[in-house]
Amino acid sequence: MIAPVNHIVGLRSIVRERILPVSGNVLVRLNQKVSATDIVAETKWAKDHVLLDVARILQISATSAEKIVKCKVGDRLAAGTEVAKGKSLLARSVKVPQNGTVVAVGGGQILMEVGESKVELKAGIPGTVIEVMAGRGVVIQTAGSLIQGIWGNDKVDTGMLVNLMDNPEDVLTESKMDVSLRGSILLGGIVKEADTLKAAADLPARGLIISSLFPSLIPLAKEMNYPIVVTDGFGSMPMNSVAYRLLSTNAKREVIVNAEIYNRYTGARPEVIIPLPISSEPPASPDAQVFAPGLQVRMRRPPSMGFIGSIEKILPGLTLLPSGLRAPAAEVKLENGETITVPLVNLEVVG
Amino acid sequence: MASSLVDGNSLLAVDVGAANTRAVLFDVVEGEYRFIASGIAPSTAEAPFKDVSEGVKNAIANLQSVIGKSLLDSGRILITPSQPNGSGVDALVVTLSAGPTLKTVIVGLLKDVSLESARRLTSSTYTRVVDTIALNDKRKPEQKIDSILRHRPDLVVITGGTDGGASRSIQKMLEPIGLASFLLPEEKRPSVLFAGNQKMESEVKSLVGSLSSSIHISPNVRPSLETEDLDPAERELAHMFVEIRKRQIKGVDLLDLWSGGHVLPTAYATGRMVRYLAKVYDDTSILSVDIGSSAASIAAGFKGTSTLGVFPQYGLGENLVHLLKHTTLDDILRWSWLDISKGVLNDYLHQKSLYPSTIAATKEDLAIAQAIARQALYLAMQSALNDFPHNIAQIKPTLTPLFSPIFAGGTALSDASRPGQSLLLLLDSIQPVGVSTVILDQNNLLPLLGSAASRNNILPVQVIESGAFLSVGTVVAPVVNTSYGTPILRGVLKYENGTEARIELKYGSLETLPLASGEEGKLSLQLLKGSDIGYGPGTLPKKKEISVTGGALGVVFDGRGRPINLPTDAVRRRELLKKWHWTLGGE
Numbered sequence: 028m029i030a031p032v033n034h035i036v037g038l039r040s041i042v043r044e045r046i047l048p049v050s051g052n053v054l055v056r057l058n059q060k061v062s063a064t065d066i067v068a069e070t071k072w073a074k075d076h077v078l079l080d081v082a083r084i085l086q087i088s089a090t091s092a093e094k095i096v097k098c099k100v101g102d103r104l105a106a107g108t109e110v111a112k113g114k115s116l117l118a119r120s121v122k123v124p125q126n127g128t129v130v131a132v133g134g135g136q137i138l139m140e141v142g143e144s145k146v147e148l149k150a151g152i153p154g155t156v157i158e159v160m161a162g163r164g165v166v167i168q169t170a171g172s173l174i175q176g177i178w179g180n181d182k183v184d185t186g187m188l189v190n191l192m193d194n195p196e197d198v199l200t201e202s203k204m205d206v207s208l209r210g211s212i213l214l215g216g217i218v219k220e221a222d223t224l225k226a227a228a229d230l231p232a233r234g235l236i237i238s239s240l241f242p243s244l245i246p247l248a249k250e251m252n253y254p255i256v257v258t259d260g261f262g263s264m265p266m267n268s269v270a271y272r273l274l275s276t277n278a279k280r281e282v283i284v285n286a287e288i289y290n291r292y293t294g295a296r297p298e299v300i301i302p303l304p305i306s307s308e309p310p311a312s313p314d315a316q317v318f319a320p321g322l323q324v325r326m327r328r329p330p331s332m333g334f335i336g337s338i339e340k341i342l343p344g345l346t347l348l349p350s351g352l353r354a355p356a357a358e359v360k361l362e363n364g365e366t367i368t369v370p371l372v373n374l375e376v377v378g
Numbered sequence: 379m380a381s382s383l384v385d386g387n388s389l390l391a392v393d394v395g396a397a398n399t400r401a402v403l404f405d406v407v408e409g410e411y412r413f414i415a416s417g418i419a420p421s422t423a424e425a426p427f428k429d430v431s432e433g434v435k436n437a438i439a440n441l442q443s444v445i446g447k448s449l450l451d452s453g454r455i456l457i458t459p460s461q462p463n464g465s466g467v468d469a470l471v472v473t474l475s476a477g478p479t480l481k482t483v484i485v486g487l488l489k490d491v492s493l494e495s496a497r498r499l500t501s502s503t504y505t506r507v508v509d510t511i512a513l514n515d516k517r518k519p520e521q522k523i524d525s526i527l528r529h530r531p532d533l534v535v536i537t538g539g540t541d542g543g544a545s546r547s548i549q550k551m552l553e554p555i556g557l558a559s560f561l562l563p564e565e566k567r568p569s570v571l572f573a574g575n576q577k578m579e580s581e582v583k584s585l586v587g588s589l590s591s592s593i594h595i596s597p598n599v600r601p602s603l604e605t606e607d608l609d610p611a612e613r614e615l616a617h618m619f620v621e622i623r624k625r626q627i628k629g630v631d632l633l634d635l636w637s638g639g640h641v642l643p644t645a646y647a648t649g650r651m652v653r654y655l656a657k658v659y660d661d662t663s664i665l666s667v668d669i670g671s672s673a674a675s676i677a678a679g680f681k682g683t684s685t686l687g688v689f690p691q692y693g694l695g696e697n698l699v700h701l702l703k704h705t706t707l708d709d710i711l712r713w714s715w716l717d718i719s720k721g722v723l724n725d726y727l728h729q730k731s732l733y734p735s736t737i738a739a740t741k742e743d744l745a746i747a748q749a750i751a752r753q754a755l756y757l758a759m760q761s762a763l764n765d766f767p768h769n770i771a772q773i774k775p776t777l778t779p780l781f782s783p784i785f786a787g788g789t790a791l792s793d794a795s796r797p798g799q800s801l802l803l804l805l806d807s808i809q810p811v812g813v814s815t816v817i818l819d820q821n822n823l824l825p826l827l828g829s830a831a832s833r834n835n836i837l838p839v840q841v842i843e844s845g846a847f848l849s850v851g852t853v854v855a856p857v858v859n860t861s862y863g864t865p866i867l868r869g870v871l872k873y874e875n876g877t878e879a880r881i882e883l884k885y886g887s888l889e890t891l892p893l894a895s896g897e898e899g900k901l902s903l904q905l906l907k908g909s910d911i912g913y914g915p916g917t918l919p920k921k922k923e924i925s926v927t928g929g930a931l932g933v934v935f936d937g938r939g940r941p942i943n944l945p946t947d948a949v950r951r952r953e954l955l956k957k958w959h960w961t962l963g964g965e
Contacts, residue, residue: 029420029436049563076527078520078557131560138520138557177732242728260732262725289732291696292478294425314426328736329743332729350744351796352737372420373736 028355030318031375033325034175035269038303040311041173043152046164051146057159061150063185063283063300067165073130074142081111081121082135092135102129110137149183151285152300170309172277172301174258174270178240179286179297182254186212186233188301190278195265199237201226208232212282214274217263221247228253234284236274236299238266254286256297264333267325268362269377277301316376324359328373335377336361342368387468388460389837390441390449391826392434392633393644394474395421396671396695397735397789399433401441402826403449403467404837411837413846416821417441420735423476423627430476431629456636470637471829474620475644475672477627479506479690479697480532483568485551487513487538492574495599495606496537498765499573502612502686503619503643504673505533511554513538513547519554526558531568532622534590535615536582539575541601548578552585559589567591569618573599573611591625594618612686616646640832644825645675649686651828651838652677652785656684658839663770665781666824667759667808669751670788671695671734674758678781680770687762692754694747694790695734698727705753712944713749713806715955716742726750748803751790755807773811773857773910777940780812780912785847787819797930798962801850805888811855811940812912815927818848849895851929855936856909862886866937868904871926873897883937886954888961890935893928901926901933931962 051070055061082092098110104123112120127141154169189211191203199215201222212234213227219241227235234254242261258270266274283300290296294314316322322338336359346356346368354370361367388405399421403414417440422433435454442449448465451457457466482505486493493512500507508529511522526534534555538548559567570590572582579595587593596614600606620641624630634641642650645668652666656679664679674692678685690697691704701710707720726746730736738744759778772779784804786792791800800818804810823846827838858866867883871891879891885907893899900923908915926933938958945951956964 029422032426049566072527073561076520076523076561078518078523080519131557138523242724245728260725261728262721291424292428294428327733328729328738329740348737348739350738350741351799352739352744354737370737370739373733373739375733 028318028371030316030322030324030371032312032314032316033375033377034173034298034312035267035273035377036312037172037273038170038305038309039173040168040170040309041152041154041300042157042166042168042311044164044166045148045151046160047146047148050162053159053161053163053165055156055159055165057156059156060154061156061167062153063150063183063285065150066147067150067156067167068148068163070146071143072146073140074144076130077124077127077139077141079110079121079123079137079139080135081137084121085111085113085119087113087135089135093133096132096135096137098129098132098137100129100132103127104129104139151183151287152283153185153302169300169302170305171303172273173312174236174273174299176256176258176297176299177260177289178257179288180249180251180255181286181288182252183283183285183287184212184233184254185281185283186210188212188214188274188278188280188282190214190275192216192266192271192275195238195268195271199223204230204232206230212236212284214278216266218244219263224248224251224255227251234286236284239264254284256284256286256299259333267333267377268335269323274299312378316378318357318371318374318376323377324374325377326359326369326373327375331361331367334361336367338374339366341371346370389469389471389830389834390438390456390467391830392437392470392472393822393826394423394430394434394472394476394633395644396423396476396693397421399430399437400822401434401437402821402823403441403445404830404841410844411840412844413821413823413841415441415444417444421476422629429628430474431632434629434633458636469833470640471826471833472633472637472641473644473647473825473829474623474630474641475504475670477504477623479504480619480622481506481508481529482533482535483507483509483511483526483529483531483555485511485534485536485538485555486574487547487551489514491603492538492600495608496535496573499537499599499608499611499615500533500535501688501765502608502649503615503646503688504690505688506690511551513551519557522554523558523561526554527561530562530566533618534568534570536570536572537574537599539578539598540603541576541598543575545575545578545581548574549581549585552582556586556589559586569594569622571596571611571615571618573597573614592618592621612646612649616643619643619646640829642829645673645677645686645688647825647828648675649677649684649828650831651824652679653684654828654831654838655679655842656681663779663781664783664785665808666785666787667755667791667804668786668788668824669694669755669758669790674755674788676758676762678762678766680767683767685762685765685767687758687765689758689761692758694730694751694754696731698734698750699731701727701750701754704757710749710753712951713752713955714745715952715959716745717948717952718742718746718749722746747790748799752803752807755790755803759808771912773912773940777811777857778809781810781814782812783815783817784808784810785817785819785824787822787824792818792820792822796963797848797850799959799964801853801931801934802958802962802964805853805855805936806942809855809940809942810853811857813924813926814853814855816850816853816929818850820848821846823847849927849929851893851931851934852926853934853936854901854903854911855940856905856911857940858885858907858909859939860885860907864907866905866907866909867935868906869935870902871933872900872902872923874899881935883935885937885939887937888934888958889937890931890961891933893926893932895929897928899926899928899933900924934962
C-alpha cells in the first residue's frame with residue numbers, strides 16, 4: 028500500500044517550484060543564488076474596476092454613446108478626464124472618477140481598472156534557480172535539513188534558531204520570552220494562549236516553530252506578521268521526537284521558516300529548512316513510499332498519536348482493531364519499546 | 379467474448395473518492411449478473427501523485443489479486459475488451475467525487491424562483507456557492523465584476539426567465555459575468571451553464587460564450603413560474619463537472635477515454651440509481667443516504683419525481699474543520715455515548731481534516747467519529763427535507779417522509795464495525811418514520827450501479843437482488859408523543875414456520891425481534907396512544923398484517939418518537955445512548 032511521506036530529515040537535496048497564480052514577470056535568472064525572502068516573480072492586477080455606462084448617464088442609445096466615447100483600450104486616464112460628451116447645447120459630459128486604465132470599451136460602456144494589487148512571490152528557500160518558467164515562476168534547489176509541518180500562517184522569514192524547549196512536551200508561554208530573543212526564530216512547544224503569540228510579535232520574533240496550537244488560536248495565528256509553523260497538530264500535542272531532535276540540535280543556526288498554507292492538491296506544505304554546506308549533491312527524499320518493515324513512521328490518529336516508531340511487520344489481510352473496525356494494519360515498535368498494532372491508513376512515513 | 383453487455387459482458391466499475399478508490403467487478407454467473415469482488419487503494423488526486431489514474435490502477439491491481447486474473451497489461455493499461463484467455467473486461471464505468479469543491483456563482487432573476495432553482499441545481503453536485511447575483515442585487519456592476527474576479531469561480535450557473543418571458547433583465551445580469559470572464563486569464567475562466575429562458579440562448583452565447591472556458595445550454599429549469607424541471611440541467615451539470623475535473627486533475631481524461639465517456643459524479647450516479655429504483659418499485663418512495671469524505675449526499679426517489687442533494691459542507695474529510703460553521707460542539711457531543719470534552723472534539727475536527735483517510739482505531743475515537751457523522755448526516759437530511767416535493771407520503775411535514783427501502787452507504791456507515799452501529803447512526807440522523815426496510819451498501823455499489831445502468835439496464839437490478847447489499851432488517855418507527863416508559867405499540871411477528879414472537883414497545887426504547895436475512899414474516903401491530911406508522915394516528919393498514927423482510931438485525935422497533943428528543947442531562951443521555959447502542963448489538 029502507498030504510504031504518505033512527511034519529510035523530517037537531515038541533509039537532503041530540496042527542490043521547490045514557485046509559481047505565480049496568474050502570469051507575470053520572473054525577476055531572477057537561471058543559476059542565480061537566491062535567499063528565502065527574495066522576490067523571484069511578481070504580478071499585478073487591478074484592485075477594483077469602474078464601469079462607466081455612458082449611454083445610461085447621458086440617456087442616449089448604446090449605439091449613439093459608442094460614437095462619442097473618446098477613449099480606447101489601454102489608455103491611462105487621470106481622474107477628471109472627460110471620456111464622452113453629449114451633443115446638445117447643454118450636454119453633460121462623462122468624466123473618469125479615479126486614475127485608471129481602460130480595459131474594455133463597447134456598447135456605450137467603458138470598463139476601467141483602478142488601483143493595483145501586487146503579488147510578490149518569495150523564494151521560500153535559499154538556493155539556486157535551476158529552472159525558469161517564463162512568466163510563471165521558477166524551480167529552486169538547495170541542500171539542508173527539512174522539517175515539514177502540518178499548519179502554517181502563510182508567511183516566510185529567516186533568522187537564527189533559538190531553542191526554548193527543554194523537552195518535546197514543553198508548553199511555550201509568554202514568560203519564556205525576553206528581549207534577547209528579538210529577531211530570532213523561536214523553537215517552542217505547545218501554544219495554549221493568545222498572549223504567547225502576541226509576546227512573540229512584540230519582541231518581535233522572526234518566526235515560531237511549535238508542536239501544536241489550540242484551535243481557538245488559529246485566527247490570531249493567521250494575523251501574526253511573523254511565520255508560524257506547527258509541526259504536529261492541534262490541541263496539546265508534544266513535538267514528535269524526530270523533529271525535536273533535528274531542530275533542537277540545530278539551535279544557533281540560520282533557519283528558514285516557510286509557513287506556506289498546506290494544500291493537499293498542490294503539495295505545498297509549511298516547512299522549516301536548515302541550509303547546510305555540501306561538497307556533493309545529497310539525495311532527495313521520495314515523496315511516496317510503499318509500507319514495508321523497517322520504515323520510520325508517525326501515528327496520525329490515537330492511540331499514540333504523534334509518536335514515532337518503526338514498522339516491524341505488515342500484518343496479512345484485515346486486522347480487527349479495538350474500535351471494532353477491520354483494516355490492513357502493521358505492528359509498529361515505538362521508541363519506548365512498546366509494540367502496537369496500527370491501521371496502515373493511520374501511518375505516515377517520516378523520512 | 380460476448381458481443382454486448384446484455385449478452386453477458388463483464389463490467390468493471392471504479393469509484394474515485396476523496397480518500398479511497400474502489401474497483402468493482404461485475405460479471406455473469408449462472409446466467410445472472412453478480413458482484414464478483416472489489417479492490418481498494420488510496421486515491422491519488424492529491425500531491426504527490428496529482429493523477430487519479432494511479433490510484434485507479436492500484437485499486438484494479440488489488441482487485442486482480444483477489445480474482446486471480448489480469449485486468450491490466452504489463453504497461454498497467456486496462457485490457458479491454460476481455461480476451462479469450464480470460465484477462466480483461468468488456469466495459470468500464472467510473473464515478474468521481476475526488477477533488478476540491480467547485481466554486482460556483484449562481485445567477486437568477488428572482489430570489490424565490492429562478493435563484494432557488496439554481497441553488498437546487500448546483501446542490502446536485504459537489505459545489506460551493508461563492509456568490510449570488512439576482513435582479514434585486516443592490517451592488518454596482520463593477521462590484522459584481524470584482525466579486526467574481528476575487529472568487530475565481532470554476533462554474534457559473536445562470537437561470538431566469540420563463541420560456542419566452544423576460545430577456546432584458548437577464549441580459550443585464552449577464553454583463554458582469556461576461557466582463558469578469560473577459561478580465562480573467564483564459565485558463566482561469568469559468569465554465570458557464572445557462573438554464574433559463576430558451577429564447578436567450580443565442581444572446582447568452584454571444585455575450586458570454588467566447589469568454590468562458592466552455593458554455594453549456596440546457597432546457598430551462600423554470601419553463602413556467604409554477605413548473606420546475608431540474609433533470610436535464612442536472613444531467614448537463616454532471617457532464618460539466620467531469621469536464622472541469624479533466625482540466626483540474628490529471629488522469630480523469632484517461633479514465634474518460636478507457637470508459638468511452640462513461641464518467642459520472644458519484645452523487646449524480648447514486649441519484650440516477652435511486653430514480654431508476656423508484657420506477658422499478660413503482661408504489662414506494664426510496665431514499666439513499668451516503669456520508670463520506672467528500673460530502674454527505676441524500677437522494678430520494680418518489681412517484682414520478684426525485685431529488686438529489688450533495689452537501690460538501692457536511693463531508694467528513696478536509697471540510698470537517700468548517701463543520702462548526704453549521705453546528706455547535708454541544709450539538710455534536712449530544713450523540714456521544716462517552717464523556718468527551720469540547721476541547722477534545724475541537725482538536726479532533728481539526729486533526730481529522732488534515733488526514734481525511736485515517737480511521738478510528740480506539741473506542742473513544744470511534745465514539746467521536748460516529749457522533750460527528752450523526753450530526754453531519756442529520757444536518758444534511760434537514761437540508762434535503764426542504765427540497766422534497768410537497769405532495770409526498772408523510773406523517774408530518776417537519777418529519778422525514780415515509781421511505782422504504784432506505785439505502786445507506788459511505789465510509790461512516792459502511793465502515794461501522796457492526797450493522798447495528800450503522801443502523802443506529804442512521805436511525806439517529808435520518809429518523810425514518812413508519813415501516814422501512816434498511817439496506818446497507820457495504821461495498822458502496824449504488825453509485826457504481828447507477829453509472830453501469832447507462833451501459834446495461836439489467837445489471838443493477840440483478841446485482842441488487844443477488845444479495846450484494848446487506849439487509850439490516852425492517853424498522854418500525856411510530857410517530858407518537860407521550861411520556862418515557864409508556865407502551866406505544868404491541869406487535870406479533872409470525873415466522874414462516876408458524877411460530878410467533880411478541881413485543882411491547884415503550885416510548886423512549888428500542889427493541890428487536892429476530893428475523894434472519896432472506897426470511898419473511900407477517901407483523902401484526904396494535905398501535906397505542908395514537909401511534910402513527912403512516913396510516914393516521916392509531917390506524918393500521920387495510921391489510922392488517924404487514925409483510926416484513928429479515929436482515930442482520932431482524933425487525934427493529936424504534937420507540938423514541940419523532941423527532942428524537944435526547945435528555946438534556948448529559949449523564950442520563952449517555953446512559954440512554956449506551957443502552958440503545960447495546961440493544962442493537964454494540965458493546
